[in-house]
Structures are given as C-alpha cells and as structure tokens.
Amino acid sequence: MAANYWESTQRKHWLFTKDELAAMRAKLEAEDPNLVASFPLPQLRHLNIYFNQQSPTYFGSTLEINRLGKRMGLRQQALATAQVYIKRFYTKVEIRRTNPHHVLVTALYLACKMEECPQHIRLMANEARGFWPTDFQSQTEVARIGECEFYLISEMSSHLIVHSPYRTLTSLQGELGLAQEDVNLAWSVINDHYMTDLPLLHPPHVIALTAILLALVLRQDPSGRLPGTAASASGLVAASAALAQAQAQAQARAAMMAGGGQTVPGLAPQSSSGLQAMLPPQSPAGEGPAEGNKNPRMAKVHRFAAWLSDSNIDIEAMVDCTQELISFYECHEQYNDKNTREQINRFVKARGLDK
Structure with missing residues (x-):
C-alpha cells in the first residue's frame, strides 16, 4: 500500500482545501489570542521561505533546512520529506x-530515517549547533531531539510515508521527450x-x-540558469492562461460528445488548441521556411499538449498550482530574511524555548 499513492495516508489524511487549511490555522491561533497578539509573525509564505530550501539558481542563496542538508550531504528526497513533515506538524x-x-x-532527522539515509542523532545535533548555537548549546539537545521526534510522530498520527513529485518527473522524461535541461528546470x-x-493541497503528480x-x-539564459523573477512570473501567467483555455476546450469536447457529436449551443468549437499560448514565438523571417521547422522546445510543448489532452489530469488543479507559484514568486520580492529571523527569535527567547 505504501507504494500506491491512491491508497496512501497522504491522499486520505493530508490533502486539504484552502478553506480547510485556513480554518485549521485560525483555530490554532484562537486557542491563545494573547500569545498571537504578543508575538506577531511574518506572513505564512515568508515563514515557508525561511524554513524551507531556496533554489540557488533562482535567488542565489539557500536557507535553513537546505543549508543543514547540504552541509551533511543529504539527498534531496530527504530534504523534501522533512519540509512536508514541518508543514503537517504546524497544521x-x-x-x-x-x-x-x-x-x-x-x-x-526523522525524514532521513524514512528515506533510508539515516544520520546519527549526535551528528545531527552537532551540525545543528554550528548553525544555531544559541538553540543547541547543551548536551541535552540529543535527548531533546529524541523527545521532539516522538512529538512529531504523534501529531502526524504516524503517517510518515511521503510521495513526492520527483518520481513522476523522472518517469515521464522519456515519454514526453524531455531533455536533461528541461528536467533540471522542472x-x-x-x-x-x-x-x-501546494504539498498539502494537490497530489504530487x-x-x-x-x-x-x-x-x-x-x-x-545561455548559462542554463532560470530567468529573473519578473520574467518567470510572466511565463507563469502565460502558462496559467493556456491551461484555462485547455480546460475550456476539454469541457467543450465533453459537451459535444454528450450531444452526439453535434455542436452544443453556447460552446463554440475552437480551431486551435488552447495550449497554443504556451508555444514559443515563430522564428523571425529569413531564418527558415514560412511554416518554419518547429524548434525542439515547440515540439516538446506540442507533445506535452497532446499527452495532456488525452489524459485524465485535473487541469483545474494545474491552474491552481500555477497561480500559487505566481503568488509565491511575487511574494518573494518582499521577503526580508533578517526581519523574519528576528521575529522568530523574539518569541523563542521570550518564552524560554531556547533552553
């Protein structure tokens, strides 16, 4: 059962709607409003940026869990699982x-166990002390990590197996004709x-x-790095619009099939694919025939569009994922690591949680 996402505890117990997540978090804050008022925190996305990894090819730095993981040479799968555990725990x-x-x-530490790359608890405590000396300053920290491990397991109801998107990505590389640079970017x-x-809102596939x-x-760019944030946001907006059009076409086709192949009033047939918005611009005049040989990227987009149209993938969910990423990249522009760190350290020290 563990290898089957559709029968997994992740699908049955750890996927929520946005309203459900908001209600759960509001309930936690309502339990002690004085505590919340005394120690205001940055918006949730900024906390996520602080705790989780940041791709060095995008913003030129790594943060907290990724810093520790890279120093210890841990696999990306273990880092990803740890980030999901943190999100689940704080719900x-x-x-x-x-x-x-x-x-x-x-x-x-727990994720390394589950992803079959276990680390000794003393090694984990020693490495953590190098990053956060005020939080890991005594020999009792080994016991504290052990206690916290049981706390996490209990709050997550022992649901520790996490299915990640990486497996789907690598398995589809050949079928979709993706080059290694496409896989790296994805x-x-x-x-x-x-x-x-998103890990709490949508399936990994x-x-x-x-x-x-x-x-x-x-x-x-020629160096293989991702574009700047503004350019990325523009691409994400285009992708979101393309998916919305693809969804409309899928609904139109379904309605036509239900009507015996006849055009249904109010749903005019479209002559071109809704995913055309994703296609790269045509080659400038003089660089090829009028129709132009499709460049490799255009061919990949067409192949992906055809594959997607023949699948049962929830396009509306893909639209939501795209829009969430748009919001994240825009939010990152206002992120201030120093302020976020100071706000967290303030309640940790004031409540004696660093001792």
Missing part, C-alpha cells in the same frame, strides 16, 4: 508554542513548490506536471 501545533529550529532539525520548480502550501509545463514555457 496541528501553533508555531509560537515551539522552537522552530528544534522542529526543523528533528523533521530532517526539478527546480518542484523544489520551489515546497515553500508554498499534478505538481510534477505543472513543473514540466513551466519548464517548457520559461526561458533559460
């Missing part, structure tokens, strides 16, 4: 009641999605397909 426990750095290290988008609520779409519509 059950108000963040101001914990030391987030203890939770972060413990989640990574991999970066998947890394970024862990700084949003939907996220992987959204990442592939974005890898095909976003442009890279």
